[in-house]
Amino acid sequence: MTVERLLPDTEAEDLIALARDIATQELAPLAGEYEEKERFPREQFRLLGRSGLLGLPYPERYGGGGGVGYEVYLQVLEEIAAAWLTVGVGLSVHTMSCYALAEHGTDEQRAEWLPGMLGGDLLGxxxxxxxxxxxxxxxxxxxxxxxxxxxxxxxxxxxxxxxxxxxxxxxxxxxxxxxxxxxxxxxxxxxxxxxxxxxxxxxxxxxxxxxxxxxxxxxxxxxxxxxxxxxxxLKLALTALSSGRLGIAACAVGLAQAALDEAVAYAKQRSQFGKPIIEFQGLEFLLADMAAAVDSARATYLDAARRRDRGMPFKRQSSVAKLVATDAAMKVTTDAVQVLGGAGYTKDFPVERYMREAKVPQIFEGTNQIQRMVIARELRTV
CATH class of the missing domain: 2.40.110.10 (Butyryl-CoA Dehydrogenase, subunit A, domain 2)
Incomplete structure (x- = not known):
């Protein structure tokens, strides 16, 4: 299912469409095989570099996206993660790995190392x-x-x-x-x-x-x-993590969207008692809750991204987005397996992989228990 997006301009729309095309045509067909064989997708990261997607939040003079804000970058990330979470998370990690140099390096350091990092020659x-x-x-x-x-x-x-x-x-x-x-x-x-x-x-x-x-x-x-x-x-590390958590939130939403799409498609074509199972209220309510969770999670990361793009404080909103989106992904992928029933528990469908993948976003870039601590600490200072 193509997600309807409210985009700031035509250039942003074209950029997200490019990401969706690459995700659909170049990433999704390989994801299952690479994950099964535990094969690292190095060439796919080089492809993202050649396509201009590996350094979107960073300066154009060094090969980055220049004026591309986090609101757009994260939607690109969601498209990629929906096709293949490994590549989406890898892009987020690479972006975070470039942060210290891009934001706090000297001009000489940036000129020497940043072009290779943003162009795809160097993976971080x-x-x-x-x-x-x-x-x-x-x-x-x-x-x-x-x-x-x-x-x-x-x-x-x-x-x-x-x-x-x-x-x-x-x-x-x-x-x-x-x-x-x-x-x-x-x-x-x-x-x-x-x-x-x-x-x-x-x-x-x-x-x-x-x-x-x-x-x-x-x-x-x-x-x-x-x-x-x-x-x-440590200051550089923790600042980078606030943005990195938004990347993980966007990846989690992409994974949840993929699971929802798979569940809806299956429910439309699977018939029981003479009609598609999507027409049974017990199942349609489950799918509705899944859709609501995905849309709500997307709204949290977009809210935080817009605050970041405007130079407003976003630390609490980043932790909220990471918490809400990754918890939603775990719930939505689990429910997708339930929608498919026995088929969902087999490797013939990708939802069992989505469910296994959904666990780790609740853990890395700060566990969700840590996110609750960050949110509570920020509330105490208001």
């Missing part, structure tokens, strides 16, 4: 989490010690999307023992000696997206690759 990963520092990011212990003109980095990052496949890692490291104020940001090339990827995690969903530990064993990173000042890392 975001290395913040550790085994003992997930929700409590300030507790990270991966250490970067200054040695001449380099930092020597030692430690292990965990749950890294694109681990072992990325070309660069936006990495938060400890440069002093001063808690959250002792964290700095390094842009680490994948070919840095002393940096290796652990074995891929064995996941229940999004199996085409590689997730690994990244192990730093005395990895030497030039100090010229530090983004911002020493001690700015």
């Amino acid at each position: 990963a975001y290395a913040l989490s550790e085994t003992g520092a997930g929700s409590d990011a300030a507790a990270l212990v991966t250490r970067a010690t200054k040695d001449g003109t380099d930092y020597v980095v030692t430690g292990t990052k965990a749950w890294i999307t694109h681990g072992g496949e990325a070309d660069f890692y936006t990495t938060m490291v400890r440069t002093s023992p001063d808690g959250g104020r002792g964290v700095s940001c390094l842009l680490v090339p994948a070919d840095t000696p002393g940096l290796t990827a652990g074995a891929p995690e064995r996941k229940m969903g999004m199996t085409g997206s590689t997730t690994t530990q990244m192990i730093f064993d005395g990895a030497r990173v030039p100090a010229t690759r530090r983004i911002g000042a020493e001690g700015d890392g």
Whole structure:
């Protein structure tokens, strides 16, 4: 089903139509096979780069989309995620990985590295989490010690999307023992000696997206690759996460929309007792609730995106969007399996994969329990 959208201009409409065409023609036909074979879609990310979709929120002079705001970027992301969640989430992660450099790098750093990152030649990963520092990011212990003109980095990052496949890692490291104020940001090339990827995690969903530990064993990173000042890392990380959570919200809505479309199509063609099952009230009410959940979730991320585009505070709205959209995706995909009945529990239909994939958006970019804490904390300061 094509979603009716209220778009700010014709250029935005054309951009979302382009994303929908790529999603339908180039991504959706491959998604099931790649996920089943746990095959990483590197060429599909290069395609997004060549199509101008890999750096939409960033400056045009470096290969980005220039004036494209988050309201439009997130709708592009939703179209891609509806076809293939692995690629949608990957695009969101890449966008977040570019944030520190694009917004806080020097002109020289941007000119050297940003064009390749936005053009598709370089795929990014975001290395913040550790085994003992997930929700409590300030507790990270991966250490970067200054040695001449380099930092020597030692430690292990965990749950890294694109681990072992990325070309660069936006990495938060400890440069002093001063808690959250002792964290700095390094842009680490994948070919840095002393940096290796652990074995891929064995996941229940999004199996085409590689997730690994990244192990730093005395990895030497030039100090010229530090983004911002020493001690700015946690601030950069948390600011990027506010926008990244909107990306996950849009991806969750795309996944939920795909599940709803599959359920409606099945209910129209499946007959029992002499008529299509979509005509039974018990089922049509279930589908109506699914549609309401998708539309409501979309409205939350668009509201937050519009606030971001206007320079208004959006931290609380970002957490609301992530919470509402990912919870909705889990419910809608579960209900889609129910609509299909026994068929929904088989791998002959994609809804069982959608249901498995819907779980992890409730966890990454800050669990939904953390989102509730952020929302409550923001309310206390009003």
